[in-house]
Amino acid sequence: MEFLKTLDSWVWGPPLLILLVGTGIYLSIRLKLLQIIRLPLAFKYLFSKENNNDNVQGDVSSFAALCTALSATIGTGNIVGVATAISAGGPGALFWMWIAAFFGMATKYGEGLLAVKYRVIDKNGQMSGGPMYYIEKGLGNKWLAKIFALFGIFVAFFGIGIFPQVNAISTATKDTLNMPIELTAIILTILVALVTIGGIKSISKVSELIVPFMAVFYIVGALIILIFNIKEVPGAIAFIIKSAFSPTAAVGGFLGSTVMMAIRNGVARGVFSNESGLGSAPIAAAAAKTKSCVRQGLISMTGTFIDTIIICTMTGLVLVVTGVWNSNLEGSAMTNEAFRIGLPIAGIGQYIVTIGLLFFAFTTILGWNYYGERCTEYLFGVKGIKFYKFIYIGLVAGGPFLKLDVIWTLADIVNGLMAVPNLIGLIGLSGVIIKETKLYLTTVDSKKKLRTVDSIQ
Template identity: 35%
Template sequence: MEAFHDFLKLLDSFLGGNALFPFILLGTGLFFTIFLGFPQIRYFKHAWKVVTGKFDTEDSPGDTSHFRALTTALSGTVGTGNISGVAFAIFLGGPAALFWMWATAFFGMTTKFVEVTLSHKYRDKTEDGTMAGGPMYYMDKRLNMKWLAVAFAIATVISSFGTGNLPQSNGIATSIEETFGFEPWIVGSVLGILLALVILGGIHRIAAVTSKIVPFMAVIYLIGALAVIFANLGNIVPSFVSIFSDLFTGSAATGGFLGASIAYAFNRGVNRGLFSNEAGQGSAPIAHAAAKTKEPVSEGMVSILEPFIDTILICTITGLVILSSGVWKEKHVNVFERSSLEIVAGNYAENDEQDRDNLYRYLNHIDGSSVEKYNGEIQVVSGVAVSGGFTIIHARSLAEDVVFTVGTDEDLYTGTLKVVDGGFIKDNLVLTGKSLVHSARLTTIAFTKGYFGEFGQYIVSIGLLLFAFSTAIAWSYYGDRAMTYLLGARSIMPYRVVYVAGFVWASFSDTELVWTLASVAIVVMTLPNLFGILMLSKEMKSSVKDYWVRFNKENKS
C-alpha cells in the first residue's frame, strides 16, 4: 500500500498538486463570470424561485423535481469535504486556505451554471425510460468528440470511488471509531448493506432519501457548530483577520503548526474547495439531468445555489469552528498513519527559530532547506527510542512522546528498527504519540470546545454519517449513469456491487491514501469537462439570451 500511495502522490504532483491546476479551475470560472455578466449574482434570486417550483409545468420531461434534483446534487457535494476537507485544507495551508475555498465557490457558481445547462440540454432517455445526462452527452452529441466523452465517462466511474465513495466511508469510520469506539470494518459493513438497499432502488429512491437527509443533517450540524462559535466568540474576529492577513504572507508557525507558504495554501485551498463543491468536475450535471423541465438554463440556475450552500455557508461554518477553537495548531495523542510519517536526519526543536524555518521550507517544498530523510537504525527499549540523530515528523508536525508497539495486541517494542528514505521497514510497527491531527478527527475535537462540551463530538459523528452517506448514495448514481453511457444498462448492477465493496474496504484503509486518491480522481474528471464547456462558451451565452426572451414573453402573456 505504501508503494501504491507513493505512486498516487507522484500522480497528484502532476495533477491536483500541479501549480497550474488551480489557475485553470479558477480561470475558467472567472472567464464565464465575466463573459456571462456575473450570473451567480444576477440570477441568484431567480434560482430560488425555480427551486420552489414557481415555473413548473406538469408536462415537463424528466424523472424528479427541481428541489429533489438540487438535494441529490447537494448530497453529492455536502459530505466529508465540508467536515474533513475543510479541516484538511486548514491543516495543510493554514487559515488562508479557507479564503481560496471561498474563491473556488464564488467562481464555481458560474462554472456549475454552465456545465449543468449544457449537460441538461443534451440529455438522453435510456432503455429503461429514465433520463441520463452529463458532460459525456454534450461532448458526444454536440462536440462530436466520442473519445473525449468516453474518457470523461471512465473518469467519472473512477471518481465515483475516489470522490464519492472511499473518502466518505473512511471519514465516517474514523469519526465513529473516535467517538463511539466501534471498529471501522464493522461500521463499513453495516453502512455498506444500507447503501446497497438504497442504490438498488435507482434515482427515484435516491432522490427520495436525499431530499429528506440533506435538510435534516444541515440543521443538526448548524446547531453544533454555532455552539462552538458562540462559545469562542472572542476569537471570531481574529480568525477572520488571520484568513485575510495570511493570504498575502502565508501562515506563520504557531503552536505545533510549522507554517504554510502562500503557494501551498492557494493550491490546497482550491483543491479542497473543488472536492467540497465539485464545481467544474462535471458530477452535478448528472443529477440535474433528471429534473423535470423543458428549460436547461433554468436548471443551470438552480445549480448556482449548490456552491453557495455547500462552501460559502457550510464550509465557512466548519472553518470558523476549527479556527476559533484553536485546535488546528494543537497537538493531540493519536495513532500515527504511516503515510503521514517521516523520519528526518538530525535533531530539530520547535522552540529553535532556525530549526522551524528549516522545517517550514522542507514541508512547503521551498528551496533552501537542509533537511534530509533519515537512513539508518533506531534503538528502541520498552517502546521508547533510546538512540539519537533523527527527528520524527507526523502530520506535518514534530511528534512528541512517541511510543513504539507491535502487533494487534500493541506490545511494547524492544529492538533495532531500520529506516530507509525516512520510512520504517517493519510492517507491523505501530507508533502512538502527540502530533497535529487533520480531517474528521480535527473537526471532531473542535466541536468539543463549545457549549456542548464532549457531547459535541457526537454531533460531528452523526452529521458526518449523514453527510458522507448521502454523498456515497449520490455518487453511485453518477457512476451508474457513466456506466450506462459506456456499456449500457446491463453494466449497472455489477458496478453497484463493486461500489458497495469499495465502500466497505475504505472504512479501514489509510486516511491519507484515500485523500490522495480523491485528489487525483477529481482532476482526471475535471480537466476534460472544463475543456468542453470552454469550447461551447458562445452556445452557452446564446442559450441564456434565448431563455430570457422566452421567459419574458411567457410571463407577460
C-alpha cells in the first residue's frame, strides 16, 4: 500500500495536473471558449431527431453513444469520488473539480471530434475509434497508440471499470439492504455477463434506458435536500470557493488540508468522474451514427457538463450544507449519511443514494467493458475480445472482496497513466481540431444567417 501511495503521488504530481488542465486551457483558448458559446447548440444536437438517422455510418445513435459514455462516467465518482475528494482536500476540492470540468469540456469536445474523424470498421463490421486510432492515423505514432490501448485495458480491469464500482455496490447493498457480499457478487456477475456479451448495441440499449432515469432520480433527490436547506446554500458555495484558495482548518473528524491537497484531489477525482482527457469517452463517440465529427464532438462535450457541473455539484453541496463533510465517515457512507440527514423522512435519503449508486456503478461497469473491448481489439484483433470478456467478468466476481483504499489508489494510478498518451495526441492534433471546427461552424453560422434573412423578408 505504501508503494502504491508513493507511485500515486508521483503519477498525479504537478506535471500531470498541468498537462491535464493545461490541455483544456489551450484548447479553450484556440476554440474561443466553444464550451460556453456553443453549449446551447450542443444540447440542441443532443435531442435532435437526426440522431436516429440510419443512412449514415455508425453502430448506434449519437444519443445512445453519449448515454454509453455517460454510463461509464456517471458512476461512483459522482457519489463516492466527490466524498473522497472533499474528505481529503476539504470543500475547496469541489471548486477545483469545477475548474477541471470547465476546461475539460473543451478537451472532451476535441476527443469526440477526433474519434469520429479517424474511426475505422473492424472485421466484425463494428466501428472502432478513440485515441489509439487518432494517435496512430493522425500523429503517425503506432507505439504511443499501443501504449494507450494497453493502459486502457488496465483501467478497465483495475481502474474505473470494475473495482471501485463493484466495491461501492457491495458496500451499499450490505449496509442498506443487509445483503451478503457473496450474494451481491453472484448477482452482479450474472447481470454484467448477460448485457456485455451482446456488445455495443446491447450496452447502449441498457444505457439509454438507465442513464437518463438514474441522473434525474439522483438530481431530484439532491435538489429536495438543497431546497430544504436553501438558506445554507449561498454560505456553502462561499465556503467552497474560500477553501479552494486557503488551507482548511481541522474540524470534527476532518484533519485539515492544504491548497495543494484541494487542487490535487479536486482535479484527480474530477477526471475520475467525467473522464475528460482520459481518452475513454471518444471510444464510445466513435460508434455514433453521424456525418460530422464536429457535431459529435459538441454532443460529447455535454457529458462533462452533466457529470461534473450538475451531478457532482449536487453531491458536494449536500455534503457541505449537512455538515457531514467533516465527519469520520468516508466514501459512500459519507454521502449516505448526508442524504439521511437531509431527507430524514422514513430513511428516504439513504435509499436515494443506494439506488443511485447501484445504477451508476452498474452502468459504469458496462461502459468500461466496451472501452476495454475496443482497446483489446486494437491490440490483438477481434479474436482477443472473447478472452477479454471472460477476464472482465471474472474480475467483476472478485471485486467486492478488495479494500477501499487499495482500490482508489490503484484506480488513480492507471487513470493517470492512460491520460498521458491521449493528451499528447490531443495537443499534437490540435490543428486538425481547430480546422474542422472552423469549417463546420462557418457553414452552420452561414445557414443561420440565411434563415434569419428569410424570416425577415
